[in-house]
Amino acid sequence: PLSHSRVLMEVAAIVAYHQPVTRGDIEKMRGVTTQNNVVRQLIDLNWIRIVGQKDAPGKPELLGSTKVFLDYFNLKSLSELPSVTANL
Secondary structure, eight states, rough: OOOOOOOHHHHHHHHHHSSSSSHHHHHHTTOOOHHHHHHHHHHTTTTTTEEEEEESOOOOOOEEOOOOHHHHHOSGGGGOOTTTTTOO
């Protein structure tokens, strides 16, 4: 697999575990601003996609993971993701 930045992997994981999420949701979970290029890179990699719009002011885009994301990590479904507490 190609090497991806920690931020890219972190945002991809947040989307996978918490979808559908907005960029604002991601920023709240990370505690820092997420640059546009991170979400754009994940969309360009086809790891995440826009799955709708949140019924909230500004109608922010809702993000979800894709089959390509699952394939990259050799998963058949999101249910195969490790438990969030697995490595604690």
